[in-house]
Amino acid sequence: MGKPLVGTDGNRIVTYLLNPETNLNEITIYDYVTHSKTYLGGINGFSDFSKSSPWGMSEDGTTIVGLGWYNTMVGQAIKWTAEDGIVSLTTNNNDSSRANSISNDKSVIAGWQDTPFGFRQGAVWKNGTQILLTDQDGLEVNEAGEVSGNGEYVIGLSSTYPYIWNEQTGITYIDHPSAGNFFRGGATGISFDGSKVVGYYRG
Structure with a gap:
């Protein structure tokens, strides 16, 4: 695991x-x-x-x-340091969560939080406070996989599109002319400053 x-x-x-x-x-x-x-x-x-x-x-x-x-x-999203040991990042003991990535200055963590219906919603913990990710239409997006080294950008996947999240601009989808129910994508890597993102689309 x-x-x-x-x-x-x-x-x-x-x-x-x-x-x-x-x-x-x-x-x-x-x-x-x-x-x-x-x-x-x-x-x-x-x-x-x-x-x-x-x-x-x-x-x-x-x-x-x-x-x-x-x-x-x-399961719960956790963080370990030598000073504090392992601590839980969530206060909801009923729904699972996980932390996937952390910024270089350790202030921003990206991952997911289960909804009561079992959907893995993208989540960000900024200075310990959880932010659940939705797009401009209020729709939940799937798990966040990585955070940029500077902590300003988070990437992940929605039901169809890869996405980039920024606290000021919200969710930006990375479109593809063939995107749809049978051709979906996700973002898997991001540069330190968030200016470059890699990922995939596949059938």
């Missing part, structure tokens, strides 16, 4: 490993220099032998975001 992540110096590797003391899989920091592992645990619960999983990390490797299990049915 999650993503293997590497800090800019190449020495801190974050991954998803089995903790032999608990027999649960969780976010783990592997130090490439000392070959040591640090298991980070999770929040309240676990599900299918999983306690937490990593999905994003700050450029300097000091902050990790991802998912921690609140109970066997609900």
Whole structure:
């Protein structure tokens, strides 16, 4: 589960490993220099032998975001730092959420929040406050996958189109002449300043 992540110096590797003391899989920091592992645990619960999983990390490797299990049915967006350990980013204990990416200054986190109907709505946590993403027509958009390094832009996918979100301008869709129910797309990568976005369209 999650993503293997590497800090800019190449020495801190974050991954998803089995903790032999608990027999649960969780976010783990592997130090490439000392070959040591640090298991980070999770929040309240676990599900299918999983306690937490990593999905994003700050450029300097000091902050990790991802998912921690609140109970066997609900996962929550989480953030880890050495100072505070793992903390939940959501106050809603009934619907799942996940943090996928974090800006370089650690002020903006992108991910998703389940609605009561199970739709993964795009979500941004700015300085700890959650913003649920909708377009100019008030329609919910799907999960946000990445945030630009400067924290100003977030990318993701809607039901059909890739999108870019900015707090001032809202949602901007990346259109394609063949876009439709049978040809859909998503945005998967963004430059530091948000000026370039890569992604896909596919049948």
